[in-house]
Amino acid sequence: MSATVLQILKVLLLCLWSVSATSDVDWWESATLYQIYPRSFMDSNGDGVGDLNGITSRLEFLKEIGITAAWLSPIYKSPMADMGYDVANFTDIDPLFGTLKDFDALIAKAHELDLKIILDFVPNHSSDECEWFQKSVLREDGYDDFYIWEDGKVDPVTGERKPPSNWNSVFNGPMWTWNEQRQQYYLNQFLPKQPDFNFTNPQLRKKLIEVMRFWLDRGVDAFRIDAVPHFREMRFENGTYPDEFVSGFTNDTNHYQYYTHIYTKDQPENVELLYEWREFLDEYQRLHGGETRAMIAEAYSPVEVLSTYINNGTHVGSQVPMNFNFIPLNNQVTAEHVEYMAKNWMDVMWTRHKMANWVVGNHDNSRPATRLGWQRRDIMTIIAHALPGTSVTYYGDEIGMPDMNTECTPSNCDFRDPVRTPMQWDASKNAGFSAGNSTWLPVNPNYKQLNVQAQRGIARSTLQIFKSMTALKKTAAFKAFKKEGGFSFGALSKQVFQIVRTDAKREEYRVLANFGSQFEYFDGLTNKTMEYVILTSYSPHRIGERVDLSKRILLMPYEAVVLRWAA
Numbered sequence: 138m139s140a141t142v143l144q145i146l147k148v149l150l151l152c153l154w155s156v157s158a159t160s161d162v163d164w165w166e167s168a169t170l171y172q173i174y175p176r177s178f179m180d181s182n183g184d185g186v187g188d189l190n191g192i193t194s195r196l197e198f199l200k201e202i203g204i205t206a207a208w209l210s211p212i213y214k215s216p217m218a219d220m221g222y223d224v225a226n227f228t229d230i231d232p233l234f235g236t237l238k239d240f241d242a243l244i245a246k247a248h249e250l251d252l253k254i255i256l257d258f259v260p261n262h263s264s265d266e267c268e269w270f271q272k273s274v275l276r277e278d279g280y281d282d283f284y285i286w287e288d289g290k291v292d293p294v295t296g297e298r299k300p301p302s303n304w305n306s307v308f309n310g311p312m313w314t315w316n317e318q319r320q321q322y323y324l325n326q327f328l329p330k331q332p333d334f335n336f337t338n339p340q341l342r343k344k345l346i347e348v349m350r351f352w353l354d355r356g357v358d359a360f361r362i363d364a365v366p367h368f369r370e371m372r373f374e375n376g377t378y379p380d381e382f383v384s385g386f387t388n389d390t391n392h393y394q395y396y397t398h399i400y401t402k403d404q405p406e407n408v409e410l411l412y413e414w415r416e417f418l419d420e421y422q423r424l425h426g427g428e429t430r431a432m433i434a435e436a437y438s439p440v441e442v443l444s445t446y447i448n449n450g451t452h453v454g455s456q457v458p459m460n461f462n463f464i465p466l467n468n469q470v471t472a473e474h475v476e477y478m479a480k481n482w483m484d485v486m487w488t489r490h491k492m493a494n495w496v497v498g499n500h501d502n503s504r505p506a507t508r509l510g511w512q513r514r515d516i517m518t519i520i521a522h523a524l525p526g527t528s529v530t531y532y533g534d535e536i537g538m539p540d541m542n543t544e545c546t547p548s549n550c551d552f553r554d555p556v557r558t559p560m561q562w563d564a565s566k567n568a569g570f571s572a573g574n575s576t577w578l579p580v581n582p583n584y585k586q587l588n589v590q591a592q593r594g595i596a597r598s599t600l601q602i603f604k605s606m607t608a609l610k611k612t613a614a615f616k617a618f619k620k621e622g623g624f625s626f627g628a629l630s631k632q633v634f635q636i637v638r639t640d641a642k643r644e645e646y647r648v649l650a651n652f653g654s655q656f657e658y659f660d661g662l663t664n665k666t667m668e669y670v671i672l673t674s675y676s677p678h679r680i681g682e683r684v685d686l687s688k689r690i691l692l693m694p695y696e697a698v699v700l701r702w703a704a
């Protein structure tokens with residue numbers, strides 16, 4: 138055989154090997170997930186608010202940067218009392234974002250590009266403008282018990298009617314709202330415009346499943362469940378809603394913190410619902426074929442609770458409970474913190490379920506470029522993609538957008554506005570986000586320098602590092618994470634974090650990331666000579682340069698590198 142034929146055979150064998158090695162990894166197990174905040178991603182019609190057609194026009198960008206699935210924050214028809222988390226029609230698109238036809242076009246384009254689309258599912262309450270609520274107010278057949286209705290208490294002395302309990306809502310003010318028409322109180326954990334569902338009602342549960350089916354039929358690939366509902370049936374068996382006690386924390390009787398939340402917080406979570414939904418999703422796949430319809434669950438809960446989200450021994454639920462362990466890391470972060478947070482997840486979730494995911498930022502928290510400090514923005518990108526499992530990136534973080542200090546009074550804006558400013562595409566008007574005269578939130582004035590266009594193709598730019606990492610994540614060494622010895626991670630020193638990924642002695646990658654402002658060096662890390670393949674701007678090295686790790690490797694302050702060795 139000639140050398141060329143041998144070469145071709147070798148390549149073929151390698152391909153076959155990597156196919157068989159990766160076929161046991163489902164798409165959600167090693168995805169690069171991207172969260173789109175629809176208001177802020179791309180405006181197609183100049184009204185200053187992002188929309189579905191805008192997203193569709195930018196899907197190729199997601200492909201370019203190696204995203205495999207995009208998740209959209211709520212786009213449902215809503216009076217927007219709580220930024221779309223108050224849904225008026227669960228099977229329609231809010232006109233602000235477009236129409237169902239626009240949505241179909243978005244899905245079609247995404248699938249053409251082999252991108253998956255994940256929808257936010259907001260099951261804990263509806264808007265009071267939802268048809269279901271209006272029917273419930275009228276006690277219409279089947280809808281009577283959709284929400285939590287109670288008579289309340291009548292004061293025996295004054296004859297005055299009072300709510301069933303003294304509970305205050307998360308947004309302050311009573312958790313019970315009187316409805317004149319029905320002559321009963323309804324429960325609202327958040328705003329009075331957000332009546333809570335009665336999840337013990339089988340008809341309501343059926344309705345929510347119909348909602349899921351509606352979107353699956355339109356091609357949605359997965360759902361992200363907004364905080365698994367905490368409130369099941371809060372009524373005690375004997376029909377009472379016990380008052381909570383005064384906390385002493387504030388004298389404002391309307392304040393959420395006025396009472397201790399012994400009955401209204403951290404109630405056992407409604408995992409049962411997850412199991413029910415999973416059963417439906419699996420059944421849907423059996424009937425319709427195609428890839429796994431996954432369920433991603435948001436909850437800021439301890440790993441022991443999240444573990445039951447996946448399964449409790451007899452029932453299976455969400456495939457991907459989100460891992461927020463990196464969210465509290467701030468500019469005091471050390472490699473030891475990162476190790477602690479990563480181990481906290483891996484020791485339970487990996488050990489039991491072989492499941493990991495790494496959320497770097499989201500719409501409710503300070504952006505990593507601000508939270509961790511500008512010098513470390515690329516380090517977290519590297520780590521989140523180098524650890525086994527799925528990475529979760531919030532729009533704009535791939536170019537290192539920082540929080541913007543908006544001029545804010547509690548009445549005119551949300552405390553989370555700084556992390557929701559328009560996506561910075563280029564240096565043109567409104568950062569290329571909108572052709573309109575104004576945008577719903579101001580564009581960060583730093584957009585002239587900090588934007589996608591400016592970073593595209595620039596070696597060591599935040600975007601370029603992001604793209605390199607997502608590309609690496611698709612290689613055999615990074616996909617072989619379920620195999621014995623396929624990876625290891627840990628702090629080498631207080632400030633230096635290391636991740637090793639290997640592919641059956643064929644190839645090895647080694648990440649070294651220095652979180653600190655000091656030089657660091659290590660002797661004899663391994664007997665291999667490795668090549669620098671990805672570098673942050675703090676690195677004095679060149680791509681392709683080699684380093685003998687049996688000797689000494691030096692790391693500059695904030696330097697992070699990816700090294701490669703191949704047999």
Ligand SMILES: *[C@@H]1O[C@H](CO)[C@@H](O)[C@H](O)[C@H]1NC(C)=O
Nearest residue numbers: 226227228229237267268269
């Ligand atoms: C909700 O949206 C659907 C479109 O999917 C529409 O057919 C239905 O009438 C809407 N319901 C209400 C109450 O507006």
Ligand SMILES: *[C@@H]1O[C@H](CO)[C@@H](O)[C@H](O)[C@H]1NC(C)=O
Nearest residue numbers: 282284285286335337338339
């Ligand atoms: C919830 O619905 C069920 C009927 O499906 C009903 O028995 C129960 O009383 C309702 N709960 C509340 C708090 O209204």
Ligand SMILES: *[C@@H]1O[C@H](CO)[C@@H](O)[C@H](O)[C@H]1NC(C)=O
Nearest residue numbers: 219222261327364365366367
């Ligand atoms: C319910 O909805 C609100 C937004 O309106 C959200 O912040 C919250 O996390 C959701 N989940 C629960 C369990 O209430």
Ligand SMILES: *[C@@H]1O[C@H](CO)[C@@H](O)[C@H](O)[C@H]1NC(C)=O
Nearest residue numbers: 372373374375376377378379
């Ligand atoms: C109702 O049940 C709760 C919990 O078991 C108990 O604490 C409470 O005293 C009971 N109330 C009445 C009026 O029986």
Ligand SMILES: *[C@@H]1O[C@H](CO)[C@@H](O)[C@H](O)[C@H]1NC(C)=O
Nearest residue numbers: 384385386387388389394395
């Ligand atoms: C509440 O009011 C009391 C009496 O006026 C005062 O002593 C206490 O400091 C106040 N507590 C808070 C948290 O403001």
Ligand SMILES: *[C@@H]1O[C@H](CO)[C@@H](O)[C@H](O)[C@H]1NC(C)=O
Nearest residue numbers: 408409412448449450451452
């Ligand atoms: C798992 O949860 C389901 C639904 O809540 C329950 O019926 C089942 O008994 C639980 N299994 C175990 C082993 O706890």
Ligand SMILES: *[C@@H]1O[C@H](CO)[C@@H](O)[C@H](O)[C@H]1NC(C)=O
Nearest residue numbers: 182183184185572573574575
């Ligand atoms: C922008 O402002 C100009 C001048 O006031 C106006 O003619 C134009 O219609 C506005 N464009 C949009 C999209 O509102």
Ligand SMILES: *[C@@H]1O[C@H](CO)[C@@H](O)[C@H](O)[C@H]1NC(C)=O
Nearest residue numbers: 642662663664665666686687
């Ligand atoms: C490197 O170390 C491994 C394991 O200790 C050993 O099997 C291998 O022969 C060594 N390679 C070299 C080049 O020294």
Ligand SMILES: [Ca+2]
Nearest residue numbers: 180182186188
């Ligand atoms: Ca628009």
Ligand SMILES: [Ca+2]
Nearest residue numbers: 282285286287
């Ligand atoms: Ca009732």
